[in-house]
Amino acid sequence: MTDEPDILLASASPRRRELLDLLGVRYRAWSADIDESRLADEAPDAYVERLARAKAAAGRQAHGNERPVLGADTIVLLDGDILGKPRDRAHARDMFSRLAGRHHEVLTAVAVVATDGRVFGAINRTRVEFGEVPAHWVDHYATLDEPMDKAGAYAVQGLAGQWIQRVEGSYTGVMGLPLFETAELLRQAGLALTGR
Ligand SMILES: Cc1cn([C@H]2C[C@H](O)[C@@H](COP(=O)(O)OP(=O)(O)OP(=O)(O)O)O2)c(=O)[nH]c1=O
Numbered sequence: 001m002t003d004e005p006d007i008l009l010a011s012a013s014p015r016r017r018e019l020l021d022l023l024g025v026r027y028r029a030w031s032a033d034i035d036e037s038r039l040a041d042e043a044p045d046a047y048v049e050r051l052a053r054a055k056a057a058a059g060r061q062a063h064g065n066e067r068p069v070l071g072a073d074t075i076v077l078l079d080g081d082i083l084g085k086p087r088d089r090a091h092a093r094d095m096f097s098r099l100a101g102r103h104h105e106v107l108t109a110v111a112v113v114a115t116d117g118r119v120f121g122a123i124n125r126t127r128v129e130f131g132e133v134p135a136h137w138v139d140h141y142a143t144l145d146e147p148m149d150k151a152g153a154y155a156v157q158g159l160a161g162q163w164i165q166r167v168e169g170s171y172t173g174v175m176g177l178p179l180f181e182t183a184e185l186l187r188q189a190g191l192a193l194t195g196r
Pocket residue numbers: 010011012013014015016031032055072073074075076085106149150151152154155156157174175176
C-alpha cells in the first residue's frame with residue numbers, strides 16, 4: 001500500500017472531491033483553468049462534454065501521463081438556455097427564480113484520460129423538479145454564498161434541497177460527479193475500485 005494518488009482530479013470543486021472520496025479513489029486535485037466559452041451553435045451536450053475533456057487534457061498536459069486524469073463539467077438546461085454559474089447576486093436571484101416551481105435538466109459530463117492516452121467519456125442527464133418557492137425565500141437565498149459557485153445558482157445538497165420535489169436520474173450527477181458513470185470510466189482506465 002502506497003500513499004501515491006491513483007488519479008489526478010482536474011477540478012477545484014469541493015463537491016467533486018467529496019464524491020470521489022466515496023469511491024475510495026486516492027487523488028491529487030489540481031484546478032484546470034480553461035476557456036469555458038461556448039462555441040457558436042454548439043449543442044449543450046457537446047459543450048459540456050468538450051469542457052470535461054478540456055479539463056482532463058489540461059491536467060495531463062500539466063502533470064504528465066503517470067496516472068489517469070479526470071475532468072468534469074456541469075450545466076443546467078432550462079427552455080433551451082444554458083445556466084452556468086451566476087455572475088453576481090442579482091444573476092443568482094434571476095436564475096433561481098426561473099427554476100422555482102418548474103423542472104429542468106442538469107447535464108454533467110465526465111472525461112477520463114488513461115495513462116496510454118485513450119479518452120473515456122460519459123454524460124449524465126438528470127431531471128430536477130422544484131416545488132413553488134416563496135419570493136421572499138428566493139430573495140434571501142441570493143444573499144447567501146451557497147448559490148454563488150453552483151451551476152443554476154443552487155445546491156441540491158444544500159439549503160435549496162428543501163425545495164426539490166423530485167430528482168429523476170442521478171443525485172450525484174446533479175452535485176457535479178455522477179458516481180455510476182464515473183466508476184465505469186475509472187474501471188475502463190484500469191482502476192480496480194475495491195475501496196481501501
Ligand atoms: C446544480 C448543482 C451544481 N453544483 C456545482 C457542481 C460544480 O462544482 C458546479 C458547476 O461548475 P463547473 O464549472 O462544472 O465546475 P467548477 O468550476 O465548480 O469546478 P472545476 O471546473 O474546477 O471542476 O456547480 C452543486 O454543487 N450542486 C448542484 O445542485
